Amino acid sequence: MFENIGDWLCKEGEFSDIVLSSRIRLARNIKGFPFAIKMKDKDREELLEIVKKAVEKVDILREREYIDISKIDPVKAQALLERHLVSPDFLSARHPRGVFVSKDQTISLMVNEEDHLRFSVFAPGLGFDVAYKKINEIDDELNKYLNYAFSKRLGYLTACPTNVGTGLRASVLIHLPGLVLTKEIEKVLKGVMQVGLSVRGIYGEGTETRGHFFQIANQVTLGLSETEIIENIKGMVVQLVTLERKARDFFMEKAKVELEDKIYRSYAILRNARVITSEEVINLTSAVRLGIGLGIIKDINLRTLNGILILSQPANLQLYYKRVMSPQERDVKRAEFIRERLNHRYKKGGSHEI
């Protein structure tokens, strides 16, 4: 599975120039099992077996892979995190746990995370409708074979009160360089948070908002229906896209050449560096992505750029080159990998085409 990136990053969706991806996640717990904090390893193993059997019957998960996180090679585990298929806490835990990943990498189902089940569906661009339809299907299917912990008054019961209710978290990965450049970003993100949405960096909680990428998600699920949550965040994303477009237009009018300079330099460095860190890649691809959005860079597409963003990260890079590398060695191989991708950008097909 590590040869390719997920469909949600190599296909395009609505507003793909600004919205990288949408994700819906559900948190579910199974009646008859204690909540995670009180679980023994025996309970967890039992739960894993039950879920495995259930998953086997879910049609949409026919083509999938099961990964036993307690046994997996640490580089592969890290690679899953870099692809947003598992959470940091799930990786660092010590108890029995595993994740099902669909072949196209748009579905991830973690067992024994903070809740018994945490499953996510990813879609390219602003793709909540697609993701919601799919996750509902999985949820309904699983429910046939698994008895969810549910209260008529509260809804789905979860380990953390913030997830009680629908257990649903809807989030987008959005790219807002225009608003950063016009310095409106703080004001805008304040507005986002005031309507009950959270803002994080590209790798979730506690990570910096590097390269002008932001993750926006709902914070509370209690008291709202699934569709209300999704419509709320959808409305906000559409607003952000509008504001971002305006900011880009403004900047293109006021400081076109400076913007072009930044974009062309970033693209040139990506194509020519011999040593490069992951962090620099995030920042440079950010500028190049903006260049594609503005029609300044025409010879590569967003898919290529998303592929670089994901596959050039430390663990994925080591998997790509099939060997463990020191950080210094990685920085050299990363630069080589990116040059290859950008110089073969016209070539169609091939096992590593993304």
Add this chain to the structure above:
Amino acid sequence: MFENIGDWLCKEGEFSDIVLSSRIRLARNIKGFPFAIKMKDKDREELLEIVKKAVEKVDILREREYIDISKIDPVKAQALLERHLVSPDFLSARHPRGVFVSKDQTISLMVNEEDHLRFSVFAPGLGFDVAYKKINEIDDELNKYLNYAFSKRLGYLTACPTNVGTGLRASVLIHLPGLVLTKEIEKVLKGVMQVGLSVRGIYGEGTETRGHFFQIANQVTLGLSETEIIENIKGMVVQLVTLERKARDFFMEKAKVELEDKIYRSYAILRNARVITSEEVINLTSAVRLGIGLGIIKDINLRTLNGILILSQPANLQLYYKRVMSPQERDVKRAEFIRERLNHRYKKGGSHEI
């Protein structure tokens, strides 16, 4: 004359990969005229007339241009400085003064500088022999028609005691990035100064040593013969070239990929920037020059790079585009100029080929 750069920058000489150019300058005063500090404007005008008549008879200066600095357009004046054909003090003075420049721009003869006459000959690479032969010829010719102030005990008399004696200043413009990278440069330059040579930046006294370019010259002329002065500095330059080559080899062995990274990035930025300052050009061309020296960059030559270094400077750039520009506008046009030069690098001929 502003369409082309001097022969001394577009031809190659000994050690051209490290030594950009050599220059010999003579300071001469004319008997019967007071020294500069005591001169009236009337004296200066009279001196100018006498020198003009003498120059007309000098065979080697047959193809020349006379530029009246008190009447010249300030951009053109600045462009002469950027080409090292006049000194900063000569430009900022207010009295009658002028400069003769040979067609190939390897000879400059300032009248009414700190001394009555200051004339220089430039040669590419370590070219003191060529320059010395030429300047001697000019000196002998001029002496036929001009009566030099000369003392049997002291030699040629000059306004400043540091020039008394031969009145000769020999200097090289040398590129020492290897010694900067290995951090040996301070120690090495200390050694240079200890044998009575001076070290300055690319634009003479008080300028920083940007882009790892250094000007090295003799400080004292009294008590030494012309050839002793020249042999001293020549010996030092050969030593510096050897040390620089060793430093480059060392770095290529120890940190090849980091060095390549710096070189390729610099070249990529030069080829792709849309806004660029003169200072950045000096730094980037410095890295690219090193890349050419190391055989890493093969598709451009030193001439092209020297042309960029000289012609992209503020005044020369304005002359090239035939209009006065604001610093902001210049930064944009400079980037355009450089892209053009680097993308048409294979094209031979044409009025602006350098």
